[in-house]
Amino acid sequence: MFGPRELRVLPVLIDTVAWVRIEDGRILCARPRGKDVFYIPGGKREGVESDLETLVREIKEELTVLLDPGTVNHVGTYEAETPGSPEGVVVRMACYSGDYRGELAPSSEIEEVAWFSYADRADVPPVDQALFDDLKSRGDLA
Template identity: 40%
Template sequence: MLRDGDKILSVRSRGRDRFYLPGGKIDPGETARDAIIREVAEELGVTLIDDSIREIGTFSGRGHNQPDGAIVRMTCFSADYHGTLAPAREIAELRWLTQRERDLMAPMGQKITAALFDI
């Protein structure tokens, strides 16, 4: 999670109608930490600062655009970064969303954002 005061960085993939928290699936042989470092570099063109990466928690819930009843599980991290944020690869748009704009996010993003603003 990249947070700036009351805003959380969110991304929208090409062809999608909702925003998501940056990240993605864990590749074989990767840890969740390895995956977030790779995914953020691929999607946003920045490098996470290794000693700033902190695991926040794991969240489970209904996946957006998933088969009915599909539950997704997401491990979330916070981190600082080097570089300039820019949408890359499948990312069409990035936006800093406030808690009041949670309705623009997929259901899991809404759930996680609500919990994170309580931190």
């Protein structure tokens, strides 16, 4: 039980989905405009979107390609606190792989795309680092 002057910090969950695209042992990352950090491409759902609907919409918006829904597979779900956010803010990232049509290109939301190896792990947020660790242990990430 909490005393009259104790405040309890309730966790805040930021629910996201992400596209895991690995080629030649490197994973695709994107840096949004105005930010100095790279992320796994994806984002937050709108309304009652499913993971798949969110993933397809976000990847089209960010990278101008169309994911093939029939090839999308769950890779894993990861959680971590976000640095620079208030205590208790946690990001949950449901990760999916899948084939795409089109040419990968940064959209108006994305400043830059890059292919990262495990050596670049420190350059992504903690939730992405958890994915990097898992992919490295599976032998998928160089």
